[in-house]
Amino acid sequence: MALRANFTRDFSSGPRIAAEFQMELNRFGITVLFGASGCGKTTILRCLAGLDRPDMGAIFAEDVPWFDAASGRFVPPHRRHVGYVFQESALFPHLDVRGNIAFGLRDWSSQDRTHRVSELLRLMGLEGMERRRPVELSGGEKQRVAMARALAPRPRLLLLDEPFASLDRPAAEQLRHELRHVLQAMKMPVILVTHNRDEALSLGDHLLLMREGCICQGGSPTEVFAKPDSREAAELLGFGTVVRTRIAGRTEGLLRLLAGEIELVAPDPGGEFNEAYACIRGEGVSLERHGSGAVTQRNRLAGRVTALHHLGPLVRVQMDCGFPLESLITSWACEDLALAVGDPIHALIKATAVIVIPIEG
Amino acid sequence: MDWEAVRLSLRLASASTLVLLPIGLILAYLLAFGRFRGKAVVEALTSLPLILPPTVLGFYLIVALGPRSPIGHAWESLTGSPLVFSFSGLLLAQVFTNLPFFLQPLVSSLGGVDRRLLEVASTLNSSRSGTYLRVALPLAWRGLLSGVILSFAHAIGEFGVVLMVGGNLPGRTRTASIALFDQVQSFDMAGANRTAMLLLGFAFAVLVCTAWLRGKDPLWR
Known part of the structure; x- marks a missing residue:
């Protein structure tokens, strides 16, 4: 039936x-x-x-x-x-x-x-x-x-x-x-x-x-x-960051994307395309106060905090890293880092946390 | 006091309210929920007695019910007696005259019923008529009761149409309001006063009841 x-x-x-x-x-x-x-x-x-x-x-x-x-x-x-x-x-x-x-x-x-x-x-x-x-x-x-x-x-x-x-x-x-x-x-x-x-x-x-x-x-x-x-689906599903990028290179299942001048590494979904949207959930973006050196995350972006939104136990941090980027962290983490608007910051994003949606044509 | 006329008034008003009920319930449904062509015409027709002079209404009812009309003729050949100047003729006239007094409070109450409740009922295997009887009418009970009371009260008080269609036959078509007219005509002012007081007290009581039903400020605290 x-x-x-x-x-x-x-x-x-x-x-x-x-x-x-x-x-x-x-x-x-x-x-x-x-x-x-x-x-x-x-x-x-x-x-x-x-x-x-x-x-x-x-x-x-x-x-x-x-x-x-x-x-x-x-x-x-x-x-x-x-x-x-x-x-x-x-x-x-x-x-x-x-x-x-x-x-x-x-x-x-x-x-x-x-x-x-x-x-x-x-x-x-x-x-x-x-x-x-x-x-x-x-x-x-x-x-x-x-x-x-x-x-x-x-x-x-x-x-x-x-x-x-x-x-x-x-x-x-x-x-x-x-x-x-x-x-x-x-x-x-x-x-x-x-x-x-x-x-x-x-x-x-x-x-x-x-x-x-x-x-x-x-x-x-x-x-x-x-x-x-x-x-649109990505925005609806709560991806805090959706940015248009150009493909700068492909190697071993990984893509190098350029959002303006900023490089992002992401898994390659396959197929022919020259441009793509990079979609990142706020949960997938970690923050670091001072650049400490070697980390496993492929993407390490320097930027500045532009806004803080308190959502109960969580804080949504908006940054400018050459493009607008959003991170979702706990309010404890926010206090430990003593984050304030205007502070310099490093954002760490695993390559696998970046979802690529090809733009056809 | 012409008790025979009072009894006749009560009998006529009760009977006309009873006959009115099923007709009025169907019309109220159509006016409150129906979507059909000519709804405005039905609405106008059922409200007509509100503003039409009773004499005009009475005149056309005589024409429509008289022995030379199809209705009057059919009635006479069936029952052997004419429809005009009889209790049955009066009853028919009263039903039509009192229709708007029944419909207006009921239709406005039905309009205030939450549509979602009617929709929920329809998803619970309830047909339209079932939903009307089981949800809409119970929720519009104030309007229904107001309508019954008002149409009954108006039937007691109606004068013009009753005089036109019924004439003034003691025990058959002479109601309390017509008896009052007779009493004044024959300078029986004391008797007229008693009849008038009775009708006045009744009308006042009815209006207090309906005001209370509407949930407005009752006349007492």
């Missing part, structure tokens, strides 16, 4: 949203739609659920057309058996927790319904809260109820639209961890929309990268995060 989607949706303002992908139904797997806010992720989910109607293309669940522009077929949401969880839980305020979870079980016998509701209360850690109203629940509890409600009727596909975005960090991590086990036990195919990298990496089995309305890259999350195939 496979879900095949290939459709577009136009809006009077903003870019055209286009989706083309396949995924397996009937077995567990989390497909992550990853992209910046407003790039069209939610529109794709809404079209899959039937809450929104594409303008062109088709959506097939095995041989059944959920939507087919050619024949004008459109299956309404209540006949698709697709679960949907919104960012802000959207619980029915006039029903208690039990009533919310049982909402989709109207056609079940009352015995089956009671049994199913109890099962989900247990799975989602909501025992003892059956009689509570949505206003009496915390954000995390609400989202648990919303998931239990969506899972109760055994949907063929579960769509999660930024389900952890409204939760505080510990609650989000806890729920994320539990949810993966529950979904796996239910053999539930899932599409998760997020703009959070941790979430994409920790939950995703398959990653679809979205940019300006289009799916621009797909693959396993570790693969996509390690090897973006475009400059």
Whole structure:
């Protein structure tokens, strides 16, 4: 059983949203739609659920057309058996927790319904809260109820639209961890929309990268995060430094790149090209106060600190090393080095931390 | 006090509210959630009784329900009695006249229901009508109750249309508001005052109820 989607949706303002992908139904797997806010992720989910109607293309669940522009077929949401969880839980305020979870079980016998509701209360850690109203629940509890409600009727596909975005960090991590086990036990195919990298990496089995309305890259999350195939993908995936370079030389699987006058050494991805983007994660850049001599890192750049951004336990250091370079270090390291804006600095980058994206032509 | 007229008023208002309920629920759904051509026309038609002089409405209802009209003719051949100047004719006229008083609070309440809740319901195997009954209406209960109360109260108070369509037949079409008119005509000022006080007290109580339902400042603290 496979879900095949290939459709577009136009809006009077903003870019055209286009989706083309396949995924397996009937077995567990989390497909992550990853992209910046407003790039069209939610529109794709809404079209899959039937809450929104594409303008062109088709959506097939095995041989059944959920939507087919050619024949004008459109299956309404209540006949698709697709679960949907919104960012802000959207619980029915006039029903208690039990009533919310049982909402989709109207056609079940009352015995089956009671049994199913109890099962989900247990799975989602909501025992003892059956009689509570949505206003009496915390954000995390609400989202648990919303998931239990969506899972109760055994949907063929579960769509999660930024389900952890409204939760505080510990609650989000806890729920994320539990949810993966529950979904796996239910053999539930899932599409998760997020703009959070941790979430994409920790939950995703398959990653679809979205940019300006289009799916621009797909693959396993570790693969996509390690090897973006475009400059935009690299920026989206959190490479702090993306710089355009010329190829100065190739030897034994290594490339010598020139960013202006500055030389960088990087692994050679192969292929014919004269220019490339060098992409470097902040985590891959170490800092050194005084040049001490021999180090293993192939790239050793002298520069000056231009800005410091404190991000809780981490500090993002921006430098000018002939091109703008970014490093992510712990706040302890920052204190030990007594870094300040304007200080001279040496940046050390392993060759393997530099990802090369060839520029064609 | 003409208790017969008061009883008739109550009977007529209850019956017209009952008949109005299913028709009004369907129309409210269409007006609140429907997307169709001619929606503005339906909206205008159902609001017409709000601003039209009752005599105009009454006149056309007589024309539409009279023995020479298709409806009136069909009714007479079915039941053997004419539709105008009867309780059934009055009932029909009342349903149409009171429609906007039912629809307006309900449609505005339905418009305030969070759309995402309706969308969630549809992803939980709930059809449109199911979602309307199980989510939209329970959440718009204030509007629904306001609509029922207002249309009932307006049915009690209606004068012009009742006089035009019903005439003034004791026990059959003479309601409390028409009895009051009769009492004034025959200079029974004490009786008129009693009837008027009753209608005034009732109308006031109804408005207090609906104001409270709207969640606005109640008239007491």
